[in-house]
Amino acid sequence: MRAQLVRASALIVGAAVVAWPLGYFAAAWAGWALFSVGLVAQLLFQLRNFSRLERWSRDPVLDASLEGEGDWDNVFGRLYRHEKEMRGVIARRDAEIRMLISAAQALTDGVVLLDRHDNILFCNHTAEDQLGLRVAVDRGQAVVNLVRQPEFAAYLEGEDFSKPLTLRSERIKDLVLSIYVVPYAENNRLMQVKDVTQSERLDRMRRDFVANVSHELRTPLTVLGGFIETLQEIALDRDEQAHYLQLMGEQSKRMLTIVQDLLTLSSIEASPPPTYETVDMVTLLDKLRRDAEALSGGRHRVFLDSDGCGDLRGAEVELASAFGNLLSNAVRYTPSGGSIRICWRADAAGAEFAVEDSGIGIEPAHIPRLTERFYRVDRGRSRDVGGTGLGLAIVKHALSRHQARLDIRSEPGQGSRFAAVFPPSRVIGV
Amino acid sequence: MSDSQHLSSQFDEDLARLRTHVLQMGGLVETQVSAAIEAYTSGEVAVVKAIVDNDRKVNDLEKAIDDDCAHIIAKRQPAAYDLRLVLGISKIVTDLERAGDEAKKIAKGVQRIYENGHFPTQYGVGIRHIAEAALVMIRQSLDAFARRDVLQAQSVIKADKDVDVEFKSIIRQLITHMMEDPRTITTSIDIISIARAIERIGDHAKNVSEQVIFIVEGRDIRHLKEAAK
Numbered sequence A: 001m002r003a004q005l006v007r008a009s010a011l012i013v014g015a016a017v018v019a020w021p022l023g024y025f026a027a028a029w030a031g032w033a034l035f036s037v038g039l040v041a042q043l044l045f046q047l048r049n050f051s052r053l054e055r056w057s058r059d060p061v062l063d064a065s066l067e068g069e070g071d072w073d074n075v076f077g078r079l080y081r082h083e084k085e086m087r088g089v090i091a092r093r094d095a096e097i098r099m100l101i102s103a104a105q106a107l108t109d110g111v112v113l114l115d116r117h118d119n120i121l122f123c124n125h126t127a128e129d130q131l132g133l134r135v136a137v138d139r140g141q142a143v144v145n146l147v148r149q150p151e152f153a154a155y156l157e158g159e160d161f162s163k164p165l166t167l168r169s170e171r172i173k174d175l176v177l178s179i180y181v182v183p184y185a186e187n188n189r190l191m192q193v194k195d196v197t198q199s200e201r202l203d204r205m206r207r208d209f210v211a212n213v214s215h216e217l218r219t220p221l222t223v224l225g226g227f228i229e230t231l232q233e234i235a236l237d238r239d240e241q242a243h244y245l246q247l248m249g250e251q252s253k254r255m256l257t258i259v260q261d262l263l264t265l266s267s268i269e270a271s272p273p274p275t276y277e278t279v280d281m282v283t284l285l286d287k288l289r290r291d292a293e294a295l296s297g298g299r300h301r302v303f304l305d306s307d308g309c310g311d312l313r314g315a316e317v318e319l320a321s322a323f324g325n326l327l328s329n330a331v332r333y334t335p336s337g338g339s340i341r342i343c344w345r346a347d348a349a350g351a352e353f354a355v356e357d358s359g360i361g362i363e364p365a366h367i368p369r370l371t372e373r374f375y376r377v378d379r380g381r382s383r384d385v386g387g388t389g390l391g392l393a394i395v396k397h398a399l400s401r402h403q404a405r406l407d408i409r410s411e412p413g414q415g416s417r418f419a420a421v422f423p424p425s426r427v428i429g430v
Numbered sequence B: 001m002s003d004s005q006h007l008s009s010q011f012d013e014d015l016a017r018l019r020t021h022v023l024q025m026g027g028l029v030e031t032q033v034s035a036a037i038e039a040y041t042s043g044e045v046a047v048v049k050a051i052v053d054n055d056r057k058v059n060d061l062e063k064a065i066d067d068d069c070a071h072i073i074a075k076r077q078p079a080a081y082d083l084r085l086v087l088g089i090s091k092i093v094t095d096l097e098r099a100g101d102e103a104k105k106i107a108k109g110v111q112r113i114y115e116n117g118h119f120p121t122q123y124g125v126g127i128r129h130i131a132e133a134a135l136v137m138i139r140q141s142l143d144a145f146a147r148r149d150v151l152q153a154q155s156v157i158k159a160d161k162d163v164d165v166e167f168k169s170i171i172r173q174l175i176t177h178m179m180e181d182p183r184t185i186t187t188s189i190d191i192i193s194i195a196r197a198i199e200r201i202g203d204h205a206k207n208v209s210e211q212v213i214f215i216v217e218g219r220d221i222r223h224l225k226e227a228a229k
Helices: A002-025 A028-058 A071-106 A125-131 A150-158 A197-233 A238-270 A281-296 A316-332 A364-369 A391-401 B010-042 B046-076 B080-115 B120-147 B150-180 B182-217
Strands: A110-114 A120-123 A165-168 A176-184 A188-195 A301-306 A311-313 A339-347 A350-357 A405-411 A415-422
Touching (some): A002 A071, A120 A125, A197 A238, A281 A316, A316 A350, A316 A391, A316 A415, A391 A405, A391 A415, B010 B046, B080 B120
Antiparallel strands (some): A110 A188, A165 A176, A176 A188
């Protein structure tokens, strides 16, 4: 700064030194005029540089436009370097922030950041989908304004986040979410949203299974126990005794069937995957038809629709049990006089074994759950016709071990069609 | 990610709280409606009592919010957007409360049907469809309110037409049923009242959306012909 001061003073003194002799020897006004011209020239020089700086500061760009003269150039140079450094820092920070955000976006769990008033600061795509948020418009909005279930608001207000909140999504059918809240940085909160639909479903199936097994076994046991007490305490004549014993026999047979089905199911689960032995379909289909007719006792018409072409490769016992179960279901749930059709089709694209009936049919809502163990469309109804509630579970298991899937189509009041669809690898002779 | 509270005055905070209360009430009504529909399809009569109990909460919220509106107008004398917001809210809560009442009516109708030993499932598909449409309308109208989203509000108003059309077709179907078999009349009448309640829920959602448009744009589009909207 001192150098500049000295230089400026020297220029002024220089102007004075040049102007003074002119004023002394010629006219005084001429001297003053020359001195002023010197000063104005200096002022203009500074102004020009100042206006450059002024123009640049409005829109600082990093190019050669910022060039000064004399001492100004040093100042401009420093400003230029500072600007350049700052831009570098900002660009690096931007890149870091972008990386953090894209990491948050990559999470398969939903993440929502909330400020101290539970307004949304940020949320990732997963959370947008899960909770129906749109971060572009919802930033700054209270999260409870958009996730409006009363239990969610109560959970956030409750301040007790030791256990996650399980929330059924209002926006997406059947979606179950688990919400964790973690405090971070002064008073902010991070909300982690997990999709637990699948594990909820498994939990429910396990609970249902235990409850159902107990229930299924308890009913015949209660009946049995009641009869035993009666026989012990009351003297009965021969006919009554025989009648009671017969009923007891039925109940114990029923329990036996249930336990047998359970054992079949667990043995199918436990045994090694089925081999590729040839199953002679012509013989099997004929046997199935005769079994169905025997079970029906003449109450239904049973048709076999097959061109006798193609055989299956797999475990005959399992396949026979699966097909037999489909047929006995058809016989049970078709009123007298109805018809049952067994279809067999095989070609290069695979094979299909189907059982069609003209029975009571199934509501669409039940179809996805039919193969769950002990799942009942109508509690009590299937017990009346002698079902154990395990038939379709066995079918599904046996089929999936043969890479086949069970295709169920049904119309209430019209009838049902259960089809086992096999891949080409399980079919020979076509 | 700036802290959003830095500029908000006490008044803005009051308004934000009021909005949140309205949406909380809306959330409760949504839950009520969806529980009532669930009861209809599943036949779980046990939830009916919970729905009836919760309706009291909806009523209390309506009163509390209306009170707050009156207080804000008296104390702060809001103008322009703020005034429209407060006026709109006091109408919105009335509609929400009525939608809650309709949910209660559905629940009670379901209870009557199942207690008489009937199953409404044979009409299930149509009713379920219209009910889900009405539920989506309520949800979207509240979203539109939360986001000040006029487009969303307009789409709700359009959706109300479809619900009305579907309602009429359900009624026609039920009339046919009743003429074919007079024994179904009791159940059918209950189902008609349920369908009517659902249709009314759609109407309330539409009214909420109209208020949203009034709040955001200052246009009152109630009772206008379609072209003018």
